[in-house]
Amino acid sequence: MQASFSPVFGVMKFESEPLSFDNWQRLAWLGIDWLQDAGGFAMVGLSLWLLTTFLNPVYDLLPNGKKRNRLITPLMVLGATVASCIYLIALAAVYLSADDNPTTPRVTVLGLAFTRWGMVLQFSLAAAGLAAIVGFGGPFLRDCFNMRWRRIYALAKLSFKEAVRRRVVWVFLSILILYLFPARWFFQEKPEDEIKSIVGVTTRGMNVLLVSVGMLLAAFSIPTDIKNLTIHTIVTKPVERFEIVLGRFLGYLGLVTAALLVMTGLGLILINAGNVSSEAEDESMKARVAKYGRMEFGKLGANRQLVSSDEFKGVDIGREDTYRKYIAGHPTSPHRAVWNFPSLPTRFEQSDSVPLEFAFDIYRTTKGEEGTGVQVTFEVVTQSWNPGKKIDDSLSPGSEISMQDAYDRDAKGLTNVTPGSPNWVKVNALAERYGRYVYQNWQIFDYHTSRIAVPGGLFRNASTLPESASSTQGPGGSSRRVQVRVKCETPSQFVGVARYDLYFVESEGNFSLNYFKGAVGVWFRLVIAISIAITLSTYFAGVLSFLIAMCLFVLGFFLEFIREFASGANIGGGPLESLARLIKNSNATADLDITPTVRALQMFDGVSRWIWRRVTTVIPDVDRYGLTDYVAQGFSIGPEFLLMNFLTLVAYVLPWLVAAYYLMKVREIAA
Amino acid sequence: MSATAVAEQPRTHSTTGSDFIVETRNLTKTYKDFWGRKKKTALNALDLQIKRGEIFGLLGPNGSGKTTTIKLLLGLLFPSNGEATVFGKPAADVRKNERIGYLPEESYLYRFLNAEETLDFYGRLFEMSREQREKKSAELIELVGLKEDRKRTLREYSKGMRQRIGLAQALINDPEFVILDEPTSGLDPMGTIWMKDLIRQLRDQGKTVLMCSHRLDDVQDVCDRIAILFNGDLQELGDVDKLVEDAARVEVRATNVRLTPELKQELEAVITRHGGALESFGHPTTTLEDLFKKVVEESKARPGRRYLPTTGK
Numbered sequence: 001m002q003a004s005f006s007p008v009f010g011v012m013k014f015e016s017e018p019l020s021f022d023n024w025q026r027l028a029w030l031g032i033d034w035l036q037d038a039g040g041f042a043m044v045g046l047s048l049w050l051l052t053t054f055l056n057p058v059y060d061l062l063p064n065g066k067k068r069n070r071l072i073t074p075l076m077v078l079g080a081t082v083a084s085c086i087y088l089i090a091l092a093a094v095y096l097s098a099d100d101n102p103t104t105p106r107v108t109v110l111g112l113a114f115t116r117w118g119m120v121l122q123f124s125l126a127a128a129g130l131a132a133i134v135g136f137g138g139p140f141l142r143d144c145f146n147m148r149w150r151r152i153y154a155l156a157k158l159s160f161k162e163a164v165r166r167r168v169v170w171v172f173l174s175i176l177i178l179y180l181f182p183a184r185w186f187f188q189e190k191p192e193d194e195i196k197s198i199v200g201v202t203t204r205g206m207n208v209l210l211v212s213v214g215m216l217l218a219a220f221s222i223p224t225d226i227k228n229l230t231i232h233t234i235v236t237k238p239v240e241r242f243e244i245v246l247g248r249f250l251g252y253l254g255l256v257t258a259a260l261l262v263m264t265g266l267g268l269i270l271i272n273a274g275n276v277s278s279e280a281e282d283e284s285m286k287a288r289v290a291k292y293g294r295m296e297f298g299k300l301g302a303n304r305q306l307v308s309s310d311e312f313k314g315v316d317i318g319r320e321d322t323y324r325k326y327i328a329g330h331p332t333s334p335h336r337a338v339w340n341f342p343s344l345p346t347r348f349e350q351s352d353s354v355p356l357e358f359a360f361d362i363y364r365t366t367k368g369e370e371g372t373g374v375q376v377t378f379e380v381v382t383q384s385w386n387p388g389k390k391i392d393d394s395l396s397p398g399s400e401i402s403m404q405d406a407y408d409r410d411a412k413g414l415t416n417v418t419p420g421s422p423n424w425v426k427v428n429a430l431a432e433r434y435g436r437y438v439y440q441n442w443q444i445f446d447y448h449t450s451r452i453a454v455p456g457g458l459f460r461n462a463s464t465l466p467e468s469a470s471s472t473q474g475p476g477g478s479s480r481r482v483q484v485r486v487k488c489e490t491p492s493q494f495v496g497v498a499r500y501d502l503y504f505v506e507s508e509g510n511f512s513l514n515y516f517k518g519a520v521g522v523w524f525r526l527v528i529a530i531s532i533a534i535t536l537s538t539y540f541a542g543v544l545s546f547l548i549a550m551c552l553f554v555l556g557f558f559l560e561f562i563r564e565f566a567s568g569a570n571i572g573g574g575p576l577e578s579l580a581r582l583i584k585n586s587n588a589t590a591d592l593d594i595t596p597t598v599r600a601l602q603m604f605d606g607v608s609r610w611i612w613r614r615v616t617t618v619i620p621d622v623d624r625y626g627l628t629d630y631v632a633q634g635f636s637i638g639p640e641f642l643l644m645n646f647l648t649l650v651a652y653v654l655p656w657l658v659a660a661y662y663l664m665k666v667r668e669i670a671a
Numbered sequence: 672m673s674a675t676a677v678a679e680q681p682r683t684h685s686t687t688g689s690d691f692i693v694e695t696r697n698l699t700k701t702y703k704d705f706w707g708r709k710k711k712t713a714l715n716a717l718d719l720q721i722k723r724g725e726i727f728g729l730l731g732p733n734g735s736g737k738t739t740t741i742k743l744l745l746g747l748l749f750p751s752n753g754e755a756t757v758f759g760k761p762a763a764d765v766r767k768n769e770r771i772g773y774l775p776e777e778s779y780l781y782r783f784l785n786a787e788e789t790l791d792f793y794g795r796l797f798e799m800s801r802e803q804r805e806k807k808s809a810e811l812i813e814l815v816g817l818k819e820d821r822k823r824t825l826r827e828y829s830k831g832m833r834q835r836i837g838l839a840q841a842l843i844n845d846p847e848f849v850i851l852d853e854p855t856s857g858l859d860p861m862g863t864i865w866m867k868d869l870i871r872q873l874r875d876q877g878k879t880v881l882m883c884s885h886r887l888d889d890v891q892d893v894c895d896r897i898a899i900l901f902n903g904d905l906q907e908l909g910d911v912d913k914l915v916e917d918a919a920r921v922e923v924r925a926t927n928v929r930l931t932p933e934l935k936q937e938l939e940a941v942i943t944r945h946g947g948a949l950e951s952f953g954h955p956t957t958t959l960e961d962l963f964k965k966v967v968e969e970s971k972a973r974p975g976r977r978y979l980p981t982t983g984k
Contacts, residue, residue, distance in 0.1 A: 058749055060761050070761060154795030158781065165783040229779040233840060236745045236773040237796040238765050670747035 025111040030648075032126045037617045038655050039129015042136040043087070046080050049136070049662060071666075079135015086128035093121035140242075140661045147243050155234075155247020156254060163217055163255050171213055172259045178205050179270055191277040192448065195284035198274060199515075199632040202267040206260065206522055211529045211553065214256040218533035219546035221248045222664075231669055241664040245657070249534050256526050264519040268512055283449055287509035287636035288357070293339035293484065295499040297325065300334040305388075306485070317363050317494060324361050324496035329374060329488030337486040337497040344481060345506055349460045352428065353419040353453035355505040356380070356484065361496030362446050368493065373443035375489040380454050382435030382462040382482055407434045415440055419453045432457030441489055449634075451505070458482065509636045517637040521627025524649050528620045529553055531653045535660040538667065556622035566612040574605025620652060692848050692879045693721035693744060697753030700739050700903075713739040715903040716753065721881055726874050728894035728911070729883035735900040737883040738776065741852055744881075745773060757848065769797065772846035774837050776853040782826035786817050786836050789825065790843055797844045811839035816865075830857035838869070849873055851882040855889050860963045867893050888960070891915065921947070924955065 053071035060070045097117035106113040114122065163169065178201060222244065225231035234244060276285070297314045298306035312335070314325025327335035348354045362374050387404035394406075410430055416439055417423045431437045432455075439452045462481050484502060488495040532552055536545035555562065564570040572578045572588035580601055581588060592598050625645060630637050698717040702710045714736040721727045729737040742748040743755050746763045755762040758770055780789055787808055794804035812821050815835035825833060834857045841849060854870065855863040863886075870893045873880055884890050890897060891911060899907035907914060928934065930953065939949045970976050 056749070056751075058761070058763055059754060061754060061756070070763065148798055150798050151796050154792055158784075158792055161788075162781065162783055229775065229777065230781055232745075232747060232775050232779050233773070233793070233837075234796065235747060235765075236768055236771065237793065237844075238768040239796055240765060668748050670742045 028110050029112065032122065034651050035126040035129040035133070036122075037129075038651070039083070039126070039132045041617075041655055042129065042658075043080075043083050043132035045659065045662065046076060046083070046132055046136040049666075050076060050080060052666070073139055075138040076135045079131050079133075079138065083128045083131035083135065086124050086131060090121055090124040090128060093117045093124060097121060137658055140658050143240055143242060143661070147240055147246070151239055152243050152247045152250065155239075155244060156251035159217075159221065159248050159251025160255050163252065168213060168217065169255075169259070172209060172263070175202075175205055175209055175263050175266065178202055179266075182274065190279075190448075192279040192283040194276045194280035195271060195634075196280075196632040198271050198276070199267075199284070199518075199628055202263075202270060203518065203522060203628040203631075206263045206267070206519070207525060210256045210260055210263075210522065210526055212550075213259075214252055214526050215529045215533045215549050215553070216546055217252045217255070218248065218530045219537050219549055220542035221252070221534070222537045223540075223542040223545065226669060235669050241667075242661045245534055245538060245660045245664055249530055249657075252530050252534075253527065256530070257523060260519055260523055260526065264516055268515055271515075284632060284634040285511045286634040287511050287514035287631075288503075288634055289506040289509060289636045289638070290357070290503035291341065291344060291506045292500060292503045293341040293482075295337065295339050295497065295502075297327070298336040298338045298485070300336060306336060306338065314497075315494060317496075324498045324501075326361075326363055326494035326496045327486070327488050329490045329493040329495060331489055331491075333488060335488070337495070337502075339484040339486075339499075339502050341482040341484075341504070344459060344462070344504070346463070347506075348456060348504070349463045351456040351459070352424075353455055354459065355451045356454045356502070357449055357451040357505055358444070358486075358502040359447050359449040360444055360486075360501055362444065363494040363496055364492075365494070366492040368490070373445040373448075374493045374495060375441040376444050376495060377441060377487045377489055378439045378452060379485040379487070380437045380458055380482065381485070382458060383465050384435035384461055403434065407436055410434075411438070424455070428455040428457035430457070431455040432460045435461040444495070454504070511631075511634075514636055515631050517642065518628035518631035520637075520642055521625040521645070524625040524627075524645060525553075525622050527649060527653060528556075528622060528625075531656045531660075532620065535656045535663070538660050538663040552619055553622060556620040559616065559619050559621055559623060562612060562619065563616055566609050566616055568609060573602065574608055576601040576604050621648070624648070690722060691720045692723050693719065693755070693757050693881065695719045695740075695744075695753065695755045698740070698743060698750055698755050699752035700736075700743060700748060701751040712903050714743070714900075717900075717905055719898060719905070719908070721879060723879050724874065724877055725895040726870060726880040726882065726893050728890040728897040729881065729900065730887065730890055730897055731883075731900035731906075734902070736903040737900055738852060739903075740900070741850055741881070741883060745771070745850065769844065770847045772841035772844060772849040774834075774841040774849070774851045774854055776856060777833075780825055780833065780837060780840065783824055785824050786812055786821040786839070789836060790839055793840045793843045799844075807843055807845075811842055814842075814869075815839045831859060831862050834858055834866075835862070838866070846878065848879045848881070851880065853884055854882055855884065855886055860960060861967060863889065864960065864964055888958075920950070930954070 050072060053069060057069040058071055059067040062068055097115060097120075100115040100118060104115045106115055107119060108114075109119055109122075182198075222231070225234070225244075231244070235241065271285075297312050299312040301307045314337075315328060315335070316322070317326050327333070327337050356378070360376070364374075368374070385403070387402065387407075389403045390400040391403050391406060393399045393401040395409075407430070410433075414423055414427050414430065417427045427437070435458065437455055437458050442450065442452060444450060459482065465481070486495070486497065486502070529549065533545055533549040536548050540548065561570070565574065568574075572581055573592075577592070577598070578588075580586075580592070580598065586592065627637055627642075627645070695717050698714060698719070699712065700714040701712045704710050713734075717736070717740060719740075729740060731737050739748065743750055744757055744762050745768075746765065749763065757767045760767040781792070784792065790808040790811060791804050794807060799807065812818055815838055817832060817835055817839075820828070820832065825836065828836065834854070838851075838854070841851070851870070855866050858866055867889060870880055870882065874895075882890070882894070894911050896909060897907070897911050897914065898905055935949075935952050938952070942949050
C-alpha cells in the first residue's frame with residue numbers, strides 16, 4: 001500500500017488535493033490501491049466460498065451421470081489458484097525487500113520511487129488482487145446478465161410503495177422543524193457566515209434524517225421479508241436472489257432521493273426567503289469557479305529576488321493543526337507567501353479586471369487595535385517582471401533605468417486604484433507594460449473572504465511571453481505564468497496561509513444549481529448507507545444490520561483519526577498506552593520509560609493497530625462527500641469533481657454489493 | 672402409465688424426465704446449529720417421483736417433513752444430501768420457477784397492496800407485459816371471487832380471502848406445476864369445496880398438482896396418489912384408492928330396496944354360505960360436506976328457506 005496516497009476507500013479531506021483527471025499518475029495509483037484492497041477482500045471471500053461450498057456442495061447431475069458442484073465454477077478455482085501463486089511471489093518480495101535501505105537503488109514508476117523488490121511487491125499484490133477479483137466477481141458478473149430490469153423495477157416499486165404506505169414519508173416532514181427555528185437564533189456568528197450556518201444546518205438535518213431513515217428501511221427490509229415469509233412468494237418466482245437486493249436497494253434509494261430533492265428545494269426556499277444579510281450574500285451566495293495556484297514560501301533576498309522555499313517553509317507557531325504555516329509581519333519582513341499559477345484561462349486576458357480572492361488566518365502576538373485588521377500587501381507579477389533588469393527609459397531616450405525604478409516612477413499616484421475609477425485604465429496599461437501589479441496594505445480579518453481586482457493588462461503581459469519562458473521555475477521549483485506574493489505589513493502579527501486560501505475567480509455560477517450539486521454529496525452518502533445496510537441485512541437480523549451499518553457510517557467521520565492511529569502516527573500512542581499516560585499524568589508527546597508493562601501495552605496496541613488497518617478499508621469515507629461545504633463557502637462544484645467522487649463511490653459500493661450477492665445466494669431462505 | 676404403475680415401478684431417475692415433473696433421490700435435509708452439529712433430520716433419504724398431470728398429496732403429522740420437502744423442491748432450502756429435480760432442472764435453479772405456481776401455507780403476501788396490485792406485482796416478476804398482467808389479473812380475480820374486493824388492501828381481507836388471492840398469485844403465470852401447501856387452510860366449507868373443484872380443474876387442464884394437507888378428507892377427495900411421511904421418513908406411497916381399499920371387507924349398495932328383516936336374513940344367509948359374516952345392515956350415511964353443500968345450494972335456490980322445528984306429538 002502506498003503511504004503517499006490514501007487508498008480509494010480512504011478519506012479525501014476538503015483541504016487536501018482534490019482528485020482530478022489531470023493527475024493521472026495519482027489516479028493510476030488509486031486504481032492499483034483499489035486492486036490491492038478489493039482484491040485482498042475478494043481473495044478472502046473466494047477462499048471462504050470455496051471452503052464452504054466444498055463442505056456443503058449442491059450437485060447437478062450431468063448427462064453422463066456424474067455430479068458437479070454447482071456452487072463452484074472453474075473460473076473461481078482458476079482465479080484462486082492464480083491469485084495464490086502471485087501472493088506467494090508478493091510474500092517472497094516482502095522477504096527480499098526486508099534488506100532495503102535508503103541507499104538501495106530505486107526506480108520511478110508512475111511518479112513514485114521504489115526499490116526493485118518494493119515495486120515487485122506493489123505490482124504482484126495488484127495482480128493477485130485482480131486475479132482474485134476475476135475469480136470472485138466472475139459469477140456475479142455472469143448472473144448480472146441474467147437479471148431483468150422489469151423484475152428489479154417491480155421490487156423497487158414495491159419497496160417504494162411499502163415505505164410510502166407505511167407512512168415512512170411523514171418522518172421526512174420533520175425537516176420542516178428547521179424552518180420554525182432559524183439557524184441565526186442559535187448561531188451568533190458574523191453576519192457574513194449566515195448562509196454558511198443555514199446551509200450547514202439544513203444539510204446536516206437532511207443527512208441525519210435521510211441516512212437514518214434509508215438505513216433503517218434497508219436494514220429491516222429483507223429480514224422482515226424473511227420473518228413474515230413474504231420472501232417465499234418472491235424467491236419461488238423466476239427471480240435471481242440478487243435482484244431482490246438490487247430491487248430493495250433501488251427502491252429505498254429512489255424514495256430517499258425523492259425526499260432529498262424536495263428537501264433541497266425547501267432548503268433553497270429557506271435561504272432565499274430568509275432575509276439573509278448582504279454580507280452573507282456577498283460571501284456565500286455564489287458559485288465561484290476558482291483557479292488555484294501552487295503555494296510555497298519565499299524569502300526576499302538582498303537583491304529583492306525571492307529565494308527558494310527550501311530555506312524557508314513558513315513559520316510554525318506551535319499549533320497542533322499544521323495545515324497552515326505563517327509569515328511574520330513587518331514593513332521590512334522578507335517573508336512571502338507565494339502562489340504560482342502555471343496556466344490561466346485566456347478570458348483573463350480579455351478582461352478589464354480579474355478578481356483575486358483570499359481568506360487568511362491571523363495569529364497575533366500583540367493585541368492590536370480593536371476593529372482593525374492586519375495589513376497585507378499583494379504583489380502580482382508575471383515572468384517578465386525583473387526589478388533589477390535595465391530597460392530603456394521612456395522619459396529620457398537613450399538612457400537606461402532599472403525596471404523597479406521605472407515602475408515606481410510610473411506607478412506614482414496609482415496606489416490601490418479600483419476598477420471603475422478614472423485611473424484604472426492607467427493601472428491596466430502599467431500592468432501590461434511591466435507585468436506587475438501591487439495592492440498595498442489591505443486589511444484582512446480572521447478567515448474573512450475578501451477580494452481585490454487584478455488588472456487584465458497583467459494577464460495580457462503574461463500571454464505575450466513564449467511558453468518556454470512562462471514555464472520556467474518559480475522560487476520553490478514550480479512552474480508559473482503569474483505569481484502572487486503576499487506580505488504581512490503589520491508588525492508582531494503573523495498571517496497563516498495554505499494553498500487554497502488564495503485564488504483567482506475564473507467565473508461565478510448559479511448558487512441554486514450549486515446547492516443542488518452539493519446535495520449530490522448527500523446522495524452519495526445515502527448510497528453508501530443503504531448499500532451497507534442492505535448487504536448486512538442479507539445475513540444479519542434487522543436490528544443488528546442497522547447497528548453495524550450505523551457504526552460503520554459514523555466511524556467514517558473519524559476515518560482520518562483512525563488512519564492516524566492505525567498507522568501509529570497519532571500522538572500519545574494506542575488505546576492502552578494513552579490510558580497509561582492518563583493514569584500516570586504523563587505528557588502525550590514525552591517518551592515513556594520502557595518497562596515490561598509499557599512494552600506489553602505497546603504490543604497490545606500494535607495488535608489493535610494491525611486490526612484497525614484492516615478495518616479502515618471497510619469503513620466508508622463519508623467525510624469526503626461533504627460537498628455542501630463547498631456550497632456554504634460559495635465555491636462551484638465542478639462536474640469533474642462530481643465524477644471523481646462518483647467513481648470512488650462505485651469503487652467502495654461494488655465490493656459490498658458483491659458480498660450481498662454471495663450472502664444472498666448461499667442463504668437458506670426458509671431455514 | 673397409470674398412477675399405480677408409477678408407484679410400483681423401480682425407482683430409476685432421469686434428469687431429462689419428460690414423464691416426471693419431480694424426481695428426488697436420497698433427498699435428505701438435516702438442520703445443524705451454528706457449529707455444524709446436527710440438530711434434527713427433517714427429511715431422510717426421500718425417493719419420490721411425481722408424474723405429469725396427476726394430483727399428488729403429501730401427508731403426515733406436524734414435523735413429518737412435508738413442508739421441508741416442498742421447500743427443498745422450491746429451492747428455499749438446500750439439501751444436505753441427495754438431489755431433487757423439477758422439470759429436469761436442479762431445485763436450486765430459479766429458471767424452473769417460470770413453470771411453477773406456489774401457494775404457501777399461510778398466504779404470505781404484502782398486506783399493504785390490494786388484490787390488483789398484488790397480481791400486477793407478481794406478474795411483473797414473470798416479465799409479463801402490462802396487457803398480459805391486466806388481462807390475467809382480471810381473469811384470476813374473477814376466478815377466485817374477489818372482484819368486488821379487488822381495491823381493498825389485503826390487510827382488510829379475511830384469512831379465506833387471503834388464501835384465495837394467494838391462489839390467484841400462484842396461477843398468475845399459468846403454471847404447469849402447482850404446489851399447494853395447506854390449500855384449504857382458512858377456507859369455509861364452501862370455500863373448501865370450491866378449492867377442491869379448482870384443483871381438479873387444474874388437473875383436467877393438464878397441470879400437475881402437489882399438495883400437502885392435514886385434512887385427510889380433502890386429500891382423499893382430490894389426490895390421485897399420496898405419500899405419507901412420518902418423522903422425516905417416507906412411510907407409504909401409492910394410489911389413494913388402492914391405499915384406502917379395505918380388502919377384508921365387501922360393500923354392496925343397492926337402490927329401490929326396502930329394509931326389511933326378510934332381506935336381512937336372506938343377505939346373511941348368502942354371506943354365511945360364502946364364509947363371511949354380516950357386519951352392518953341399514954341406510955348409508957352421506958358426508959357432512961355433501962349435506963352442507965346441499966343445504967347451501969337449496970338456500971340459494973329458495974331464498975327465505977329456513978329451518979322449522981318439527982312439532983313432535
